[in-house]
Each structure stands twice: as structure tokens, then as C-alpha cells.
Amino acid sequence: MxxxxxxxxxxxxGAIAPRYVVKQATVKRCVAALLLVSMASIFYYTHYIISSxxxxxxxxxxxxxxxxxxxxxxxxxxxxxxxDHRSEARLRIDPKVLVFVETxxxxxxxxxxxxxxxxxxxxxxxxxxKSLPVLTxxxxxxxxxxxxxxxxxxxxxxxxxxxxxDKYCRxxxxxxxxxxxxxxESLVGAQLKGFPLFVHTNLRLKDAQLNAASPILRxxxxxxxAWGPLPGYDWTIFQxxxxxxxxxxxxxxxxxxxxxNKSPLATVMQDHGRYDGIxxxxxxxxxxxxxxxxxxxxxxxxxxxxxxxxxxNRMILVDVDDIFVGEKGTRLKKDDVLALLATQQRIQALVxxxxxxxxxxxxxxxxxxxxxNLGDDMILENVDRFTWFSHMxxxxxxxxxxxxxxxxxxxxxxxxxxxxxxxxxxSGYSVSPHxxxxxxxxxxxxEAWKKVWNIKVTSTEEYPHLRxxxxxxxxxxxxxxxxxxxxxxxxxxxxxxERYPGGRDKLDESIQxxxxxxxxxxxxxxIFMTHMSNYGNDRLALYTFESVIKFIQCWTxxxxxxxxxxxxxxxxxQLYPEEMDPxxxxxxxxxxxxxxxxKNKTCDQLPRFLVIGPQKTGTTALYxxxxxxxxxxxxxxxxxxxxxxxxxxxxxxxxxxxWYMSFFPAAKNESSRYLFEKSATYFDGELVPRRAHALLPxxxxxxxxxxxxxxxxxxxxxxxxxGDVTAKNYSFHSVITATDTAPKALRDLRNRCLNPxxxxxxxxxxxxxxxxxxxxxxxxxLLRQNPIETLHELQRFLKITPTFNYSTHLxxxxxxxxxxxxxxxxxxxxxGKSKGRQYPPMEDRSYKFLQRYYLSHNTALVKLLKRLGSRxxxxxxxxxxxxTVMT
Ligand SMILES: Nc1ncnc2c1ncn2[C@@H]1O[C@H](COP(=O)(O)OS(=O)(=O)O)[C@@H](OP(=O)(O)O)[C@H]1O
Numbered sequence: 092m093x094x095x096x097x098x099x100x101x102x103x104x105g106a107i108a109p110r111y112v113v114k115q116a117t118v119k120r121c122v123a124a125l126l127l128v129s130m131a132s133i134f135y136y137t138h139y140i141i142s143s144x145x146x147x148x149x150x151x152x153x154x155x156x157x158x159x160x161x162x163x164x165x166x167x168x169x170x171x172x173x174x175d176h177r178s179e180a181r182l183r184i185d186p187k188v189l190v191f192v193e194t195x196x197x198x199x200x201x202x203x204x205x206x207x208x209x210x211x212x213x214x215x216x217x218x219x220x221k222s223l224p225v226l227t228x229x230x231x232x233x234x235x236x237x238x239x240x241x242x243x244x245x246x247x248x249x250x251x252x253x254x255x256x257d258k259y260c261r262x263x264x265x266x267x268x269x270x271x272x273x274x275x276e277s278l279v280g281a282q283l284k285g286f287p288l289f290v291h292t293n294l295r296l297k298d299a300q301l302n303a304a305s306p307i308l309r310x311x312x313x314x315x316x317a318w319g320p321l322p323g324y325d326w327t328i329f330q331x332x333x334x335x336x337x338x339x340x341x342x343x344x345x346x347x348x349x350x351x352n353k354s355p356l357a358t359v360m361q362d363h364g365r366y367d368g369i370x371x372x373x374x375x376x377x378x379x380x381x382x383x384x385x386x387x388x389x390x391x392x393x394x395x396x397x398x399x400x401x402x403x404n405r406m407i408l409v410d411v412d413d414i415f416v417g418e419k420g421t422r423l424k425k426d427d428v429l430a431l432l433a434t435q436q437r438i439q440a441l442v443x444x445x446x447x448x449x450x451x452x453x454x455x456x457x458x459x460x461x462x463x464n465l466g467d468d469m470i471l472e473n474v475d476r477f478t479w480f481s482h483m484x485x486x487x488x489x490x491x492x493x494x495x496x497x498x499x500x501x502x503x504x505x506x507x508x509x510x511x512x513x514x515x516x517x518s519g520y521s522v523s524p525h526x527x528x529x530x531x532x533x534x535x536x537x538e539a540w541k542k543v544w545n546i547k548v549t550s551t552e553e554y555p556h557l558r559x560x561x562x563x564x565x566x567x568x569x570x571x572x573x574x575x576x577x578x579x580x581x582x583x584x585x586x587x588x589e590r591y592p593g594g595r596d597k598l599d600e601s602i603q604x605x606x607x608x609x610x611x612x613x614x615x616x617x618i619f620m621t622h623m624s625n626y627g628n629d630r631l632a633l634y635t636f637e638s639v640i641k642f643i644q645c646w647t648x649x650x651x652x653x654x655x656x657x658x659x660x661x662x663x664x665q666l667y668p669e670e671m672d673p674x675x676x677x678x679x680x681x682x683x684x685x686x687x688x689x690k691n692k693t694c695d696q697l698p699r700f701l702v703i704g705p706q707k708t709g710t711t712a713l714y715x716x717x718x719x720x721x722x723x724x725x726x727x728x729x730x731x732x733x734x735x736x737x738x739x740x741x742x743x744x745x746x747x748x749x750w751y752m753s754f755f756p757a758a759k760n761e762s763s764r765y766l767f768e769k770s771a772t773y774f775d776g777e778l779v780p781r782r783a784h785a786l787l788p789x790x791x792x793x794x795x796x797x798x799x800x801x802x803x804x805x806x807x808x809x810x811x812x813x814g815d816v817t818a819k820n821y822s823f824h825s826v827i828t829a830t831d832t833a834p835k836a837l838r839d840l841r842n843r844c845l846n847p848x849x850x851x852x853x854x855x856x857x858x859x860x861x862x863x864x865x866x867x868x869x870x871x872x873l874l875r876q877n878p879i880e881t882l883h884e885l886q887r888f889l890k891i892t893p894t895f896n897y898s899t900h901l902x903x904x905x906x907x908x909x910x911x912x913x914x915x916x917x918x919x920x921x922x923g924k925s926k927g928r929q930y931p932p933m934e935d936r937s938y939k940f941l942q943r944y945y946l947s948h949n950t951a952l953v954k955l956l957k958r959l960g961s962r963x964x965x966x967x968x969x970x971x972x973x974x975t976v977m978t
Contacts, residue, residue: 153587153588153589153629154629154634155588155595155629155631157637157641159602159641159642159645161314161641161645161646162314163312163314163644164641164644164645172648173308173403173648174306174308174309175309175397176393176395176397177396177397178264178396182264182396183230183263184231184232184233184234184264184395184398185228185233185234185398186212186213186235186395187212187213187214188235188236188237188238188391189214189224189233189234189236189237189238190203190207190216190240191218191219191237191238191241191244192216192219192240193218193240193241193244194218195216195218198377199240199241199377200240202378203378203387204216205559205561206387206388208561208562209609209613210401210613211667212399219239219240219241222252223252223255223256226255226256226259227259227263232259232262234265235391235394235396235398235399236265236267236268236390236394236395236399237260237265237268238267238268238269239267239268240270241270242269242270242271242283242373243271243272245267245269246285247284257369261369265394265395266370266371266394267369267372268372268373268390268391269374270373270376270377271290271292271374271375271376273292273325273327274292274293276292278292278293279291280330283373286366287331287332287335287336288329288331288333288336288360288362289329289331289332290328290329290375291328291330291356292325292327293324293325293326293327294325294327294328294344294345294356295320295345295346296320296321296342296343296345296358297319297320297321297343297344297345298317298319298343299316299317299341299342299358300316300317300340300342300355301313301339301340301341301382301386302338302341305337305338305339307386307392308339309392309400309403309648310385310388310389310401310648311382311386311646312647317382320345321380323379326342327358327375328342328356328358328375329358329360329375331360333365334363335362335363335364335365335366336360336362337363338359339359339360339390340358340359340383341355341356341357342356342358343355357375359372359373359374359375359386361373370393370394371394372386372393372394374386381604381608381609382646385646385647388401388612403650404649404650405611405612405614405615405643405649405650405652406615406617406652406653406662407442407617407640407652408619408653408656410448410550410576410618410619410620411447411448411449411621411623411625411632412450412621413452413486413583413622413623413624414449414450414452414470414482415452415453415454415455415456415457415458415467415623417622417623417624419458419459419460420459420460420463421586421627422459422460422463422467422624423463423467423470423623423626423627424462424466424627425462425465425466425469427466427627427630428466428469428473429469430626430630430633431447431626431633432473432476435447438636438637442640442651442652443651443652444652444653445653446476446478446653447477448477448478448479448480448520449470449477449479449480450481450521450522451480451505451508451514452485452486452505453508453512454504454505454508455485455486456508463627466627471513471514474513474514474515475515478515478518478655479514479516479518480520480656481509481516481521481544482505482521482522483501483505483523483524484501484502484508485504486524488523488524488527488528489527489528489533489539490527490528490533490536490688490689491527491689492535495535498535498536498539499542499543502540506544516544517545518655518656518657519548519657520546520547520548520550520655520657521544521549522550522576523536523549525687526552526553529550529553529554529573530551530553530554530555530573531553531676531684531687531688531748532568532675532747532748532749533689534747534749537568537571540571541570541571547572547657547660548571548572548574548656549573549574550573550574550575550576550620550656551573551574551575552575552576553684553687554566554673555676555785556681556683556684560577560578560610561613563576563577564667565663565670566670566671567671567673568673568745568747569747572663572664574616574656574659576618577619577620578610578619578620579607579610579619579620579632579636579639580598580606580607580635581625581631581632583624585631586625586631587629587631588629588634591631598631598635599638602635602638602639602642603642604646607635607639608642608643611639611643612643612647615663615666616662616663618656672744674781674782675744675747675748675751675785676786677697677786677787677788678692678694678748692749692752693757695757696755696756696757696766697755697766697787698726698767698768698787698790699766699767699790699791700790700791700792701767701768701770701783701787701790701791701792702714702770702771702793702794702795703769703773703774703779703792703793704770704772704773704775704794704847705771705772705774705853706772706806706809706847707771707802707809708771708796708802708871709795709871709874710769711734711926712878712909712910713769713795713869713874713878714769715912715922716882716901717767717882719895719912720886720895721895722895723764723765723767724764724765724766725767726755726767727754727755734769735771735772736768736770737770738751738768738770739773739779739782739783740770740772740773740776740778744778765889765891774794775846775849780856780857780861784861789865790865791866791867791888791889792857792861792865792866792867793867794857794866794868794869795870795871795874796868796869796870796871796952797871797872797965797967798967798968799848799849799850799945799949800848800933800937800942800945801933801967802848802871803844803848803941804823805928806843807823807826807844809925809928810840810843812925815840817836817837817839818840821837823934823937824934824936824937824940825837826840826844827844827845827940827944828940829841848945848948849948850949850952851949851952851954851955852948852951854955855955863959867888868959868961870965870967871967872965872967875910878901878910879910882895882901899913900913904919907921907927909922945971949968950972952968
């Protein structure tokens with residue numbers, strides 16, 4: 092049966108299906124009929140709709156054209172330059188926002204926080220109604236703007252706190268933003284408690300406009316009308332009878348019975364502070380309406396006197412991935428290429444330097460229909476009008492290659508193709524199919540990229556994860572800048588507007604104030620990912636980008652520009668130098684990452700617990716004794732740092748995950764393997780807890796504590812024996828008592844000697860990443876005197892079964908003065924002579940000095956141990972504190 096028209100499907104269903112259902116009435120046959128119909132539909136779609144000569148007519152009729160119009164685009168009105176909110180006054184406020192929320196889960200509170208995160212604005216969340224947080228630090232205000240998710244929480248604050256807060260705002264010139272909450276009861280002309288300001292609530296509004304004269308508008312441009320209803324039915328509008336108030340935004344009532352009064356209603360009201368000396372902005376609705384998000388950003392900028400101003404520069408690069416790759420019937424034809432060029436030219440007038448950035452896979456060149464092959468030729472005829480980057484030759488994902496040689500060969504083929512067809516090869520930029528190899532890092536990709544293409548910059552949506560987009564970041568690995576890539580809502584399969592998921596309205600919503608528009612507003616540097624097929628067919632990408640760029644021009648004062656990827660990369664890391672350092676996560680914690688993780692790799696090659704130090708507390712003894720356990724395995728030794736890998740601190744971290752995992756060979760018997768690592772310098776490493784947690788969030792942490800004074804002395808002896816010149820030249824007492832005017836080498840040695848002993852401080856940092864249940868603290872004195880009991884307790888904490896009986900494996904060796912490993916009945920194997928050294932006892936004056944030095948830290952440690960539920964306080968800690976009190 093040949094299907095000719097869409098109508099033919101109906102009789103097919105009507106004729107066949109009922110007969111089967113009624114006469115046979117068997118489930119099997121129903122399923123078979125359904126299958127048949129589905130297959131017929133697929134056949135109809137793929138063989139008729141897509142390849143029919145009529146298909147172009149069907150879809151081309153509905154191909155969307157950018158229809159964004161406004162006075163700015165016509166050049167009709169030249170609006171004044173965006174104001175700079177920076178003030179001449181000597182400001183004493185930090186560029187940080189304090190957000191008072193109703194609860195930690197309230198919706199608007201979350202939306203506010205998300206907006207701040209997206210724009211990298213620092214903030215602190217506080218639940219309103221509790222006591223006020225500390226607002227000042229020395230003579231500086233900690234916050235530049237206060238936001239109340241629910242304005243009532245501010246208006247109804249108890250007198251004492253309200254006065255304190257208002258005083259802070261006046262003294263430090265800090266402004267307040269307040270959102271009126273929706274209420275069940277509709278208010279008509281109700282007065283805001285204590286202000287000559289009145290509200291009407293629960294209104295439906297439409298057709299929003301901005302007050303062009305408002306000094307708040309900076310990023311947001313006035314002059315247009317956002318036609319149509321505003322989202323929600325619970326808008327509040329403001330009416331004032333004091334000159335301190337000035338509307339920032341208006342809208343009209345969206346109601347049939349309101350035809351008589353056409354005057355606009357203020358939805359956002361500015362309080363200039365003439366009434367009570369505090370500047371405020373009141374929002375008559377939440378952040379559902381896109382324009383309000385912009386107005387909030389401008390309000391923060393204005394109220395903080397420019398401390399929280401965002402740059403107005405935005406850079407845009409549009410990658411067109413998969414050039415030459417698409418399926419027959421979905422590729423570019425000649426007129427598509429001409430449209431691409433024409434749109435590019437129009438965009439260039441709005442975005443200086445803009446060129447579509449084409450990523451090609453040469454293997455599929457001329458693999459389309461004859462018309463599409465002419466399209467390929469047309470692209471190459473205009474090769475110099477675009478910028479170019481290399482995709483993989485055959486579009487295969489890099490992590491699927493057997494080895495780096497094959498990967499290089501594949502890349503070389505694409506390079507050869509580029510040379511043959513005059514495609515420029517010097518952009519230094521590349522991307523890989525489905526982000527494979529970029530993140531999680533596949534070292535082979537970076538190696539091959541550098542060798543074949545001299546790649547210096549790439550982009551991905553996957554670091555640290557695809558979602559949420561606002562948290563995407565960049566990093567640098569092996570000299571290659573990895574930039575965050577943005578999505579524009581178009582994917583390989585979205586090629587016809589009629590079939591856009593959610594319909595055309597959905598795409599238009601994203602362009603006109605929605606997700607895509609906001610992506611550009613919030614990201615100073617935007618690299619968008621699109622595919623060749625988005626530029627043929629309905630040319631949705633051309634429509635999307637031209638429209639959103641126009642919409643940005645109409646509604647914002649942003650200065651758009653573009654530049655080649657290398658320049659974008661340099662700019663990105665100038666803006667965010669702190670992002671250069673990567674933070675490696677576990678590829679198996681994210682199903683998307685796991686899918687692009689090489690089959691040769693496993694996530695089992697990671698430790699389940701870490702012995703984190705600090706140095707000189709007995710970590711080697713613990714490491715050695717743990718390694719005797721048949722179910723526990725440590726890492727392989729490092730050629731540089733012996734039993735310690737020292738990955739999470741220092742330079743080794745930049746060697747990447749593959750390097751780290753190579754120390755943990757694949758287990759033979761998975762169930763009995765407890766992999767662990769001990770690096771004693773982890774304990775006090777500033778970055779270590781964050782890095783360790785990103786990779787090993789479930790790992791258990793073991794730390795050993797002993798008198799920080801004695802630890803410092805042991806460390807000094809160790810450093811001296813290892814030939815440290817400063818330690819050799821200065822006595823222990825000179826080192827620990829060195830002042831800040833001492834030579835740098837001595838100060839450095841002092842710090843390295845003393846800092847690890849500030850236990851509470853370091854433990855708090857670990858506990859800000861890991862839950863307390865994952866931390867086990869060993870008393871270093873007990874480890875030394877009774878390692879058997881210490882290890883039994885540790886096994887209980889680690890939940891390792893069956894318990895290994897250490898009493899038959901460890902024995903006190905009187906000669907060594909420590910417990911050692913039993914090798915046979917009368918022999919033991921002790922740790923080397925560098926552990927359990929002989930040195931003179933510490934001078935009394937040094938011990939006393941250190942007791943005082945560590946007093947506050949030790950006191951804090953006692954508190955911390957109690958908080959952690961410790962029933963006994965170590966004897967050395969009691970001694971250190973008692974002696975101090977007595978002296
Ligand atoms: N069983 C056993 N054998 C030998 N040494 C033992 C043992 N148990 C604890 N200790 C104490 O461990 C101290 C060395 O600590 P570390 O291994 O953590 O030092 S290091 O940071 O790895 O260099 C070492 O410090 P010093 O006495 O100053 O050498 C020892 O006091």
C-alpha cells in the first residue's frame with residue numbers, strides 16, 4: 092500500500108485497527124497493528140516528507156523571519172549613554188549582597204540567589220525574622236545592598252532590629268530592595284507601614300514600559316513596550332504622594348472592566364531616600380517577568396553606588412559544528428549558504444567582528460544530495476568570509492580511539508583535507524564531538540590536539556556539569572584554555588520551526604527575554620553551540636541569532652562584539668583568573684560524563700579513604716600498619732615522593748585524573764579492596780579539602796593529632812636532617828620565635844613549622860566540605876602507645892569486615908622504642924631510622940612559648956572535639972592547656 096497524502100493515514104487507522112480489535116480482540120494483534128501503523132508513519136515521514144520535492148514547499152512556507160523591531164534598530168532615538176553608577180564618595184562597603192529570605196527553600200529567594208550566582212555577584216542568605224547577622228567588619232560594611240524576598244519582613248521587623256538595620260543603611264549608604272509578596276486578600280490603596288506609599292494587589296497587568304528618566308537604568312534600555320500580559324495574576328502596583336518616589340517601570344491593567352482608566356501603573360518604584368535617608372527599590376512582583384531580572388541587576392548596581400555594576404561588554408561567538416557532516420536531506424544548499432552570508436553581514440552591523448565559526452569534518456564532504464554538494468562547494472568558495480576550526484575527521488568521539496596514535500592520524504586527515512581545500516588551519520581552536528575527551532579529560536585528546544593542530548583553546552558545556560548552566564566554568568589544562576560553552580536551544584534535531592519542542596512560542600520566548608536572551612545578558616563571553624543542519628531547512632539558527640541580537644539591542648545598553656576564540660579565551664581568563672585552576676570531579680558521578688569516559692578507564696581506581704596527616708604525627712606508622720591488612724591496599728609508590736602521591740596539593744594536581752588513577756592499579760578482587768592514600772601534607776593544604784571533595788565526596792578522612800608543640804619540634808628535626816639550610820642555621824627556638832621582620836627564609840620556615848599545628852582551623856576547613864561522620868580523629872599518642880587498639884577502632888569506623896587481628900602482627904620493640912611489624916617469633920621489622928628519631932628534648936622555654944602560641948587554637952580544638960561528640964579529650968591537649976594556665 093502506497094501512502095500518498097497525510098489524509099491517507101486516517102482511513103488506514105480507521106479501517107484496519109477496528110477490524111482487528113473487534114473481530115480478533117487479542118492483545119497481541121492490537122500491538123501488532125499499532126506497530127504496523129507506527130512503522131508506516133515512520134516510513135511516510137522519512138521517505139515522503141523529508142525527500143519529497145514538495146517538502147521544501149511545506150516547510151519553507153513557515154520558515155520564520157526575524158521580526159524584532161524597535162526604535163533603536165531604526166536609529167530613530169539616540170538614548171543617552173548608560174549611566175555609570177559609581178560614586179565619588181569614599182565607600183565603605185563590600186561588593187556583596189545580603190538576601191533575607193522567608194525560608195531556605197522559598198522560591199523567590201532561590202530565584203534571586205540563582206540570578207546572583209549567574210552574574211557572579213557575591214551574596215549571603217539569611218532567614219528573615221531571626222537575629223540580624225553581623226553587618227560590619229572593623230569600619231567597613233559587609234554588604235552593599237540588602238534584599239528582602241518578602242518586603243513585609245522588613246516592614247514588620249521588630250523595632251530594635253529595624254533601627255539597627257536602617258542605621259547601617261544610612262551610615263554606609265546601603266540601599267534596600269524589597270519584593271511585595273502575593274497575598275490571598277486583595278488590597279486596594281493600602282499603605283505600606285511607615286511610608287507614604289500605597290499598594291493595590293492581586294492585579295493582572297500587560298504592556299510593560301520603563302521610565303527612561305530613571306537614574307537606575309544602566310544595563311536595561313528604556314523606550315520600548317513589552318506588549319502582552321505580564322506573567323501571573325498577583326501583581327502589586329504602587330501609588331505615592333511623596334517626591335521621594337519615582338516609578339521605574341509601569342504596566343497597564345489587563346482587565347475588561349478597566350477600559351476607563353488608561354494611566355500606567357507603577358510596578359517597580361524607586362525611593363530616592365528623601366523621606367528617611369535610605370534609598371530603596373520596591374518590586375511589585377517577583378522575578379517571573381524577564382524585565383524584572385534586568386531591573387534587579389540595575390538596582391543592585393545603583394544602590395551599591397556602582398560596587399555591584401556589571402560590565403556592559405558582551406562577546407559572542409557562534410560555532411557551527413558538523414560542517415559537511417549532516418545526513419542527506421538535512422544539509423546546506425546553495426541558497427542556505429547565501430542566507431548564512433547575508434545574515435552574517437547583517438549581524439556584523441550590530442556585532443562588530445562577527446563571523447560564523449565553522450567546524451568541519453572533511454570525511455563527509457560531498458556526501459549530500461547533488462544540490463547539497465553544491466552547497467558544500469559554495470561554503471568553500473566563501474571560505475575566507477568565515478572563521479574555521481577542526482572537528483574530528485570522521486566525527487568520532489576521541490575517547491573511543493584505541494590509542495593516541497590513531498587519534499593523531501584521524502586529526503591529520505582532517506588537516507590534510509583543510510590544506511587541500513584552502514581552509515585556514517591556524518585558529519588554535521577545536522571542539523570534539525559530544526564534548527568527548529575535553530571534560531572529563533582524555534589526555535590523548537589534549538596530546539593529539541597540541542601535536543597536530545597546535546590547539547590552544549577549546550570549549551565545553553560539561554565543566555563541571557551541563558546543568559545548571561549558570562555554574563558552567565572554564566579551566567586550563569596542559570596549556571589549553573577550556574571555555575564554557577552555552578546552548579541556544581537548538582540541537583541537531585531541531586531543524587523545522589513546526590517541530591520545535593514546545594512550539595514556536597517556546598523558541599520566541601527564549602529569544603525575547605527568556606533563556607537565550609538572559610544567557611547573553613549574564614555571560615560576558617558567550618560561545619554558542621549550533622549544528623550545520625540548523626542553518627539549512629528552516630534556518631532556525633539564523634532566525635534565532637539575528638532575533639536575539641536585535642532584542643538585546645532593543646532592550647539593553649550592552650555593547651556586543653565578537654573575536655576569534657583565542658582572543659575570547661585570553662579575555663575570559665583575564666576576567667576570571669581564579670578559574671584557570673581546574674577542579675577534577677569523578678566522571679562516574681555524572682551519567683553524561685560516564686558515557687564519554689574511555690572504556691579502558693574505571694572509577695574503581697580511586698581511594699575510599701584518605702590519611703590526611705598532618706606531618707610528623709605518625710602517618711607513616713599508620714600507613715604501614717594499614718597496608719598489612721589483607722583487604723586494604725595503598726597506592727603504588729611515587730618516584731618523587733615515595734609512599735605519598737601528594738596529588739591534591741601542589742603541582743601534581745595539574746597532571747590530571749589519569750595520572751592520579753595510575754597509582755591505583757585495577758583491583759583483582761574488587762569486593763575485598765579498600766584503596767587508600769596517605770599524604771601528610773593534605774591536612775593543612777588550603778585547596779585540598781575542596782579538591783578532594785570534588786573527586787571523592789564519599790571518602791572517609793583519617794587524621795592524627797598530637798601536641799602541636801611536639802609535632803612542630805619533630806618537624807624541625809626532620810627538616811634539619813633533610814639538609815634545610817635555614818633549619819641548620821637557626822635553632823628551633825629562633826625559628827618558632829622569629830618575628831615578621833626576620834629574613835624571609837626564616838619566616839617561611841617558621842610558618843611551615845607552626846601552621847599545621849593550628850588544628851581547629853584546618854579541621855573546620857575540611858568540615859566545611861565533608862560531613863563530620865566521614866572524619867575519624869586518631870590520638871597520636873595512643874597510636875604510638877597502643878596501635879593495636881587504635882587500628883581496631885579504625886577498622887570499626889571504616890566498617891571493614893572481617894576484622895584483622897593486629898595483635899598477632901604488631902609487637903613493641905624495646906630497641907626501637909615503638910611498635911613494629913612482627914616478621915617471625917623473635918624478629919620485627921620497624922620503620923626506618925627517620926621515624927622515631929633520637930634528638931635532645933625540647934627546651935622548656937620553647938615548649939612554654941608554643942603552649943601560649945597554640946592556646947587559642949587548642950581551646951578551639953577542645954570545643955570542636957566536643958561538638959563532634961568526642962567523650963574524651965586527649966591527655967596531651969589537656970596537658971598543653973593546663974600547663975599554659977599555670978604559667
Ligand atoms: N610505630 C612507630 N614507629 C616509628 N615512629 C612512630 C611510630 N608510631 C608513631 N611514630 C611517630 O611518627 C613520627 C613520624 O611521623 P610521620 O610518619 O607522620 O612523619 S612524616 O610526616 O611522614 O615525615 C615519629 O616522629 P619522630 O619521633 O620525631 O621521628 C614518631 O614519633
